[in-house]
Amino acid sequence: MxxxxxxxxxxxxxxxxxxxxxxxxxxxxxxxxxxxxxxxxxxxxxxxxxxxxxxxxxxxxxxxxxxxxxxxxxxxxxxxxxxxxxxxxxxxxxxxxxxxxxxxxxxxxxxxxxxxxxxxxxxxxxxxxxxxxxxxxxxxxxxxxxxxxxxxxxxxxxxxxxxxxxxxxxxxxxxxxxxxxxxxxxxxxxxxxxxxxxxxxxxxxxxxxxxxxxxxxxQHTVRRYELVSAGDAGWLRDETGIQVLDFDGGYALFDADSDETVQRVLARAVAQGAVASFAPQHPSLAQIYKEVIQ
Structure with a gap:
């Protein structure tokens, strides 16, 4: 080595x-x-x-x-x-x-x-x-x-x-x-x-x-999730502990302030209708690079 x-x-x-x-x-x-x-x-x-x-x-x-x-x-x-x-x-x-x-x-x-x-x-x-x-x-x-x-x-x-x-x-x-x-x-x-x-x-x-x-x-991951659902995901804007970054009908990209908030949002998404995907978003190298050199 x-x-x-x-x-x-x-x-x-x-x-x-x-x-x-x-x-x-x-x-x-x-x-x-x-x-x-x-x-x-x-x-x-x-x-x-x-x-x-x-x-x-x-x-x-x-x-x-x-x-x-x-x-x-x-x-x-x-x-x-x-x-x-x-x-x-x-x-x-x-x-x-x-x-x-x-x-x-x-x-x-x-x-x-x-x-x-x-x-x-x-x-x-x-x-x-x-x-x-x-x-x-x-x-x-x-x-x-x-x-x-x-x-x-x-x-x-x-x-x-x-x-x-x-x-x-x-x-x-x-x-x-x-x-x-x-x-x-x-x-x-x-x-x-x-x-x-x-x-x-x-x-x-x-x-x-x-x-x-x-x-x-x-190490550099924030609680950022992507939600794709059959119904309108506009209700996310009313959830506490959530910052919506992108939204389009049944698609939403958001940051959450805690794991508990993530679980609450997932439970509500399931209750609202069919959930096609609900997944964490990992930072790209470009995002990590910009963060650490600042």
């Missing part, structure tokens, strides 16, 4: 990371979200050893991360760093060879990985001829070809169309299922919410929320 404990970083008088602490467990996808300048890329570079920290520690399986440990890390920076004149497969083979694989093994690995990422028909094309989305896929292949134990990706879904997002998401889910610890940043909160097991929300260099997706949803 990759862990950051109390990591700090300053540039002159400006503190860009302040006591950043979180874990990236193996076998799970950890989404790392925050606005521009929040500290995501700086945190990732410190975890990789590309940037020195001022304080705190970075550990892997309980011990300080060494240069040897970082050889089992995979990293995809937000900036594209591929050689434009190289053929796609040759490029990934070259990177695998740098990690010590034989030419035959590197070629086998590169071919299979590029096909998995949907680039099977572009193996012999120069990198510069690929669309930006396909260059993104090739860069992800570069981070994966040596089969890392820890995978750190900075905006891996940037520039991808919906179908490509699904392909890349599937690749990351497969690696997590194989026991890889995956940390990825993204501004696409809907994608993060769909994919991640754990969430880290950072703002102004401080972690504002950290935990499993389900735990954070439970």
């Amino acid at each position: 990759l862990e950051l404990k109390g990591v700090t970083k300053s540039y002159g008088d400006r503190r860009v990371l302040d006591d950043v602490s979180f874990a990236v467990p193996p076998g799970r996808l950890t989404g790392f979200v925050g606005g521009n300048g929040a500290g995501k890329t700086t945190t990732m570079r410190i975890a990789l050893g590309l940037l020195a920290r001022d304080g705190g520690e970075v550990t892997l399986d309980g011990h300080a991360v060494t240069a040897a440990d970082r050889r089992v890390f995979g990293y995809m920076p937000e900036e594209r760093g591929l050689y434009p004149k190289m053929r796609v497969r040759d490029h990934i083979v070259y990177l695998a060879r740098l990690h010590g694989f034989s030419k035959a093994d590197a070629t086998t690995r590169a071919t299979a990985l590029l096909e998995e990422l949907g680039l099977g028909e572009r193996l012999n094309d120069n990198v510069e001829t690929l669309s930006l989305g396909n260059q993104q896929r090739a860069q992800i292949a570069a981070a994966l070809v040596h089969e890392p134990r820890v995978l750190i990706l900075d905006e891996p879904f940037s520039g991808l169309d919906p179908l490509a997002v699904d392909v890349v998401a599937g690749v990351l889910q497969t690696r997590a299922a194989q026991g890889v610890a995956v940390l990825f940043s993204s501004h696409q909160l809907d994608v993060v919410e769909r994919l991640c097991d754990d969430l880290v929300i950072i703002a102004s260099g401080r972690v504002r929320a950290n935990g499993s997706r389900d735990a954070l949803r439970a």
Whole structure:
């Protein structure tokens, strides 16, 4: 497990990371979200050893991360760093060879990985001829070809169309299922919410929320319910302890001040007529994000 404990970083008088602490467990996808300048890329570079920290520690399986440990890390920076004149497969083979694989093994690995990422028909094309989305896929292949134990990706879904997002998401889910610890940043909160097991929300260099997706949803859930009934639900406006947020005939979305109020409303809804559904509404990641960074 990759862990950051109390990591700090300053540039002159400006503190860009302040006591950043979180874990990236193996076998799970950890989404790392925050606005521009929040500290995501700086945190990732410190975890990789590309940037020195001022304080705190970075550990892997309980011990300080060494240069040897970082050889089992995979990293995809937000900036594209591929050689434009190289053929796609040759490029990934070259990177695998740098990690010590034989030419035959590197070629086998590169071919299979590029096909998995949907680039099977572009193996012999120069990198510069690929669309930006396909260059993104090739860069992800570069981070994966040596089969890392820890995978750190900075905006891996940037520039991808919906179908490509699904392909890349599937690749990351497969690696997590194989026991890889995956940390990825993204501004696409809907994608993060769909994919991640754990969430880290950072703002102004401080972690504002950290935990499993389900735990954070439970922590930030209000008593918000959706009622769909056969009859008119206008009677909800007369109930004490209720704030109606949306209403349309037999449909209503409301907040309640207590569990007792919820049960009273449900009992009255049943008494009023057929109830098609009565269900709690969990906050989206976007709602949680807005709440914790304020």
